[in-house]
Amino acid sequence: MRRIKFTSFVIVLSFSGFWLTSCAPEKDEEALKAEAKEIHDRVLTVDTHSDTPSLMLRKGWDIGERHEPGQRRSGKIDLPRMAEGGLDAEFFATYVGQGERTPEGYARARERANLLLGAIHKMAEDYPQLVELATSPEDAYRLEKEGKRAAFIGMENGYPIGKDLSLVEEYYDRGVRYITLCHSSDNDICDSSTDRRNPEDKGLSDFGREVVAECNRLGIMVDVSHVSDKSFFDVLEMTKAPVIASHSSVRTLCDHPRNFSDEMLKALASNNGVIQICFVSSFVKKAKPNPEREKALAKLREKYGSWSEVRDESVREKMEDEYMDIYEKYPSEKATVQELVDHIDYVVNLIGVDHVGIGTDFDGGGSVEGCDDVSELPNITEELLRRGYSEEDIRKIWGANIMHVFRKVIERAKIVGA
Template sequence: MFDKSNKLLIASMFLLFCFTSCKTQEEKAAEIHNHAFTIDTHVDTPYHLLDKDFNISEYHAYKRGGSRVDFPRMKKGGLDGIFFAAFTSQRERTAENIQIAREKADELIDSIYTVCDRYSELAEVALNVADGYRLENEGKRAIYIGLENGFPIGTEISEVERYFKKGVRYITLCHTSNNDICDSSTDRHGAEFDGLSKFGEEVVKEMNRLGILIDVSHISDSSFYDVIKLSTSPVIASHSCARAICDNPRNLSDEMLKALAENGGVIQMCILDDYVRAPDKNSERYKKEMELRERYRKMGKMTKEEEQKIWAEWKQLQIDYPKDKPTVADAVDHIDHIIKVIGIDHVGIGTDFDGGGGLKDCADVSQMMNITIEFLNRGYSREDIHKIWGGNFMRVFKQVEDLAEKVKA
């Protein structure tokens, strides 16, 4: 016969079993997700900050052509940190165009500080790894700053340190075309330097010295291998996928993934559809987008009105010609492949929200939990999920900081 205490013990064990095993997959995902430090390493939200009608402190239900990121939606999606990219497009490399790009990058960076100062109870600009964890504990969003495209640096090495002092913590060396630093993976005219330029080599060394993460997304394969060979710090691909799954030059081949792992770096899975799944080049949407991009490339100096017009056209394109987006499952196929090739310690997430990123079932930052649910569905452990959502990237970030401190000492 069981006495009363034994019955109570059995009842307690049963309740504990139910609590741990009877949770839904969504509840399990939420518990794991909310105990991780989660970070998205690439969004283009700063351009929305220049729109006087956009208030990042307010919740915006997602609609085509609208922003995919704001502070309340970050909280709902359980996202602790994010890199806001100060993006400048490539232009002819004249002194005037470089100065225009420099002013635009500064304007975007300043807009980040402005909104973080204005809504300091919700978010704060973060400058290092420790800031991210501190702000998580305070219930605030940690807003890091990246510079997407080294074009504004021109050929002035002092600009690298100036951007560091402005809070930039990674620099994407180039964008869709070659610049003075290196060759791009998508320049229509092909290679110019066959990798890094001589000036680009100096930029890599300076970024190592200062503790700025080197971002190899967008750069050519030869540029990538030059960076890997030269950098004394681990590098990142802030928003790229696996080329073996989607054959796009913006993605990393298996050989590049292996080199990245040997370097100690990390690739952050992007959820921009063309990098997740090959686009239908015969679609009307694809043709319209290429027309818009081509017109944008040909423009030199733009007035604010012209800039606003082309930005409005881009948003309208999303409305008039919506894409058949891939799913979270399609995106996680890339993570599965990356882990198969180089292991769990070298992969994270960089969505490219507000720069084209978004999936059928992860349209904005409020739906980030859907990625965690997919991880659980595939048997990923709590430890694995924590690594992917931020642990791997923050480890690399800390190594870059520490190596720079050693140099300074």
């Protein structure tokens, strides 16, 4: 990794008296911003996780329209702001909250997944001049050249698959290119990192092994974000292709079960996989205890039930409003862009620059100070450049790494599936 380029350039110019000392710092910053913008525009930029499809279902919210950043009902991503923020490709997630593991529960989960899949397809039909559905790395690179956004689909939580393996192929046919095996609770595929109702971590189930093998056969990326530590190692032991963590961060820097330990990061590198650093503030920086907020959130859950139980869109909106009220009333200090890039640095120093990328989790809780929505993504590139990352490193982090893994998964499928 070359991390000297920009700073050495500045030092040489400063010593040669090229700039007047009084205005040098401003000039440095201006030059850096300009160079960052050029690099940001030149490289393929990919975000591997957003929960924006749930907004697509909201009445009156249109992804083709620009929404003012920072407003409560704006969301973090729309197509105009994607262009502003120079984001070329997004993996839109069909997030389904974990519910009961019964035939009725599976049916409801499938219904929700279908609604979200339909919304993503509809976006592409409504705005063909702005965005296209993408199912391969080649699509993303082609669309970048055409100046259109690439919309990939990731399925967050394998719950809609229930116990029916044939559904994996059905979802593949509808464009799904990664499956996050579980969400916040254990499911039939594997145990979750955040479900300790049963303290024993059972890892990947027999059915889960079949799901991973089916993903390998079809060319779907297996996403190990949200899975428990044992599930993670179980997946790595049997998968025939590299895996991704579509939105996770580093446990050594922020001790949270959703984040990856050093041991996991090293194992991920031997699998040739990639971790996409997540922008959820409490995964970036340990949140201070906020008992009043916890109490208010518990009351909200009592009132409405869990998110997965609320299917009426108008009730869901009310719940969202009250949820945001609570966060406004009991705020906590947010992590910064600098602290977020510390996670990228950490992964680079531990396992190298080939195994890290960006997975914002916008519209699913992702937001840090200095990068609250998609239009502010160039601030990440600026910070990388400020720290001396070369254009080649930035290209890898922003998209080349994840597209390389995706290509390997597709190549592997041709062998496994044959």
